[in-house]
Amino acid sequence: MIDGATLFGLCAAVLVGLGLYALIVNPQPLRKIVAFNVVGSGVFLLFGAIAYRGAAAGWGGDPLPQALLITGLVVAFCASALALAVLLRLFDETGSATLDPEAEPTAEANAEPAAKLDPDRLEG
Numbered sequence: 563m564i565d566g567a568t569l570f571g572l573c574a575a576v577l578v579g580l581g582l583y584a585l586i587v588n589p590q591p592l593r594k595i596v597a598f599n600v601v602g603s604g605v606f607l608l609f610g611a612i613a614y615r616g617a618a619a620g621w622g623g624d625p626l627p628q629a630l631l632i633t634g635l636v637v638a639f640c641a642s643a644l645a646l647a648v649l650l651r652l653f654d655e656t657g658s659a660t661l662d663p664e665a666e667p668t669a670e671a672n673a674e675p676a677a678k679l680d681p682d683r684l685e686g
Contacts, residue, residue, distance in 0.1 A: 570611035577604030
């Protein structure tokens with residue numbers, strides 16, 4: 563029978579595989595950000611499985627994978643927030659959330675800078 567640590571390790575491998583597949587296949591930047599987070603979740607699950615395997619063997623909980631896991635979660639959250647902020651800035655500047663230069667921009671992206679600073683839009 564499969565023990566818990568092996569099951570978590572297999573689930574981590576599946577998450578990393580799905581994330582890498584989505585990272586390669588999807589051209590949209592938002593989907594790439596989500597796929598990168600799925601890969602990160604798989605890696606974090608793998609670190610948790612490694613820490614659990616050490617604790618289950620009677621060695622006590624290994625603090626190094628636990629510390630890496632907590633630090634990695636914070637860094638992944640910050641990197642995701644930064645990537646989303648850059649994507650929102652790209653959308654505000656170009657009117658499109660893709661990196662395709664032939665994509666049709668919206669009328670708001672072609673407007674003058676003063677027209678972008680609509681007071682009603684800023685208050686909302």
